[in-house]
Amino acid sequence: MKSSQNSFNNFEGFNENEYYITPSEMLEFLYCKRYTYFMNYLGISQHEEKRYKVLKGRTIHEKKELENANYLRKKINVVDKKINVSMVSKNYGIKGIADEVLTLSNGTMASLDYKFAEYNDIIYKTYKMQTIMYSLMIAETFNAEVTQGYILYCRGKNVLKEIEVNIKEINKLNKYLEEFKKVMSGHYPKSASNKLKCIDCCYKNICVK
Amino acid sequence: MLLWVIYDISDDKIRSKVSKTCLNYGLYRVQKSVFLGDVNSNALDELKIILEDTINLDIDSIYVFPMSKDELNKAGLIGQAFDKELVSDEIVSKFF
Numbered sequence: 001m002k003s004s005q006n007s008f009n010n011f012e013g014f015n016e017n018e019y020y021i022t023p024s025e026m027l028e029f030l031y032c033k034r035y036t037y038f039m040n041y042l043g044i045s046q047h048e049e050k051r052y053k054v055l056k057g058r059t060i061h062e063k064k065e066l067e068n069a070n071y072l073r074k075k076i077n078v079v080d081k082k083i084n085v086s087m088v089s090k091n092y093g094i095k096g097i098a099d100e101v102l103t104l105s106n107g108t109m110a111s112l113d114y115k116f117a118e119y120n121d122i123i124y125k126t127y128k129m130q131t132i133m134y135s136l137m138i139a140e141t142f143n144a145e146v147t148q149g150y151i152l153y154c155r156g157k158n159v160l161k162e163i164e165v166n167i168k169e170i171n172k173l174n175k176y177l178e179e180f181k182k183v184m185s186g187h188y189p190k191s192a193s194n195k196l197k198c199i200d201c202c203y204k205n206i207c208v209k
Numbered sequence: 210m211l212l213w214v215i216y217d218i219s220d221d222k223i224r225s226k227v228s229k230t231c232l233n234y235g236l237y238r239v240q241k242s243v244f245l246g247d248v249n250s251n252a253l254d255e256l257k258i259i260l261e262d263t264i265n266l267d268i269d270s271i272y273v274f275p276m277s278k279d280e281l282n283k284a285g286l287i288g289q290a291f292d293k294e295l296v297s298d299e300i301v302s303k304f305f
Contacts, residue, residue, distance in 0.1 A: 052255050052258060199249045200249050200251040200252065
């Protein structure tokens with residue numbers, strides 16, 4: 001469970017006793033719903049801090065924060081940016097910290113998320129939904145129009161990918177948020193259909209198929 | 210998949226770190242600087258990142274070769290061979 005919620009306390013109407021779903025939790029949920037059951041409902045830690053790739057990803061995040069502090073991506077017409085922005089959406093019951101919140105030249109805003117991963121010709125549903133979550137939070141926090149979000153794949157060639165924010169994707173997210181809440185109320189969900197996901201899962205010893 | 214890790218590292222400390230990492234990931238020591246074992250794709254990816262961060266990229270070299278069990282059986286071995294069954298976890302799976 002994510003511990004520190006202090007930075008969110010400045011938000012009007014933020015109730016720290018209420019459960020807010022974070023983009024990271026949604027990523028785990030979409031990978032396998034049982035993840036959320038074991039980690040968030042039963043409170044069994046996945047000890048991700050022991051995984052080298054997670055630690056490396058965190059180091060890269062910190063490095064990017066320092067290195068690119070004043071860098072504006074001209075290719076996507078960025079005119080201003082904020083780094084590590086804590087945001088809350090009361091409407092959707094979500095909260096999170098975006099790596100970057102960009103202001104584009106057309107007046108709209110967009111999120112940019114660094115991923116310590118390689119781009120393999122496909123943008124996964126997990127990343128898409130995270131971007132949609134950030135977009136909804138930006139729209140509510142900054143009262144701005146958000147039409148797209150960006151993902152930067154740090155491994156390989158630093159590929160930057162755009163994700164469109166539309167009503168279809170928002171509806172999908174709404175459905176997932178409802179399912180997430182159902183799991184958090186004690187519903188034991190089905191495991192991931194793709195069993196390849198189970199090979200390296202930290203809960204495979206306690207997960208009954 | 211089966212994975213070969215073969216290295217040429219000059220610094221003792223770095224070499225020791227690399228060999229320990231290989232053992233931690235379940236690889237068997239086939240020769241002094243040759244390791245082989247059964248790993249999943251995520252472990253392979255993680256191992257490559259760790260090895261890259263450990264060695265001196267200017268002077269050291271590590272070869273990482275994935276291989277299927279069929280290909281291992283086709284491989285030629287001259288002289289004192291290692292226990293192929295042990296490496297591909299076939300013995301372990303007989304016990305459990």
